[in-house]
Amino acid sequence: MQSTSTSASRVTTPAPRSVQAPAVRRQRCRLHNARASSSGSERPAGQQEQPVTHPTGRRDVLLAGLFVAGSAASSSVAAPPSWAQAELGSSSSSSSNSSASDSLVQFSNPGQGYSLLRPSGWEQVDKAGADSLFRDPGKKSTNVGVTVYPVMIASLDQFGDLQAVGERLLGAERAKESTLSVAMVAQTARSESGVPVYDFEYELESTRGRKRILSTVTIAGRKLYISNGNISCGKETCSSVEQALPLVRRVTQSLAVGA
Secondary structure, rough: HHHHHHHHHHHHHHHHHHHHHHHHHHHHHHHHHHHHHHHHHHHHHHHHHHHHHHOOOHHHHHHHHHHHHHHHHHOOOOOOHHHHHHHHHHHHHHHHHHHHHOEEEEEEEEOOEEEEEEOOOOEEEEOOOEEEEEEEOOEEEEEEEEEEEOOOOOOOOOOOOHHHHHHHHHHHHHHHHHHHHEEEEEEEHHHHHHOOEEEEEEEEEOOOOEEEEEEEEEEEEEEEEEEHHHEEOOOOOOOOOOOOHHHHHHHHHHOOEOO
């Protein structure tokens, strides 16, 4: 009887152990997975940061870049309408002539990979959202700025052709509450060292006044580069700023990437 009892106890004793072992292993696996998930959270976090950097599709990214660039250049040095209209009648021609006589010097940003010709007499100012911004000290509403954005496409023609991008650009301007009217004046497509470049020139009438906007757009190294020129016009037309256009056009279109 005793041996039977002993034998029974020996048989039944391992049973709890065999039940406990898997439970312990499962608990340890849960702890291990929790620790691994915690320690490896950097990779998923990195994957989740992409929508923050690129919150929309490639078309929205480019449109946002064009829209913000135009807004930065227009609002950064915008003068009150009364001041601008007075300047147009008195000193617009003189300031334009003095600006046109300025020699051009090269400005470069190796960190962002671009260079630009700028009038030596223009002043460089800081503006949130703009990588660089230069303005005419005699007429501060005349300026050229450069903005740079990361994108997920390698070339501008992957986004769309000249006509399509131009229409989206005007559409972005029309979407602004301050816009009264906008019309394309000229648009051209060219290539610089094999890199597609689009040049746009359009007139914008907003609650801040009438402006001539010049934009040069290109993509290189998965970066969107926008050189944006801005000139305030007369109340009715932009014919009064024709003398300033060649200089601003040359500066805007001098954008070179890969510098």
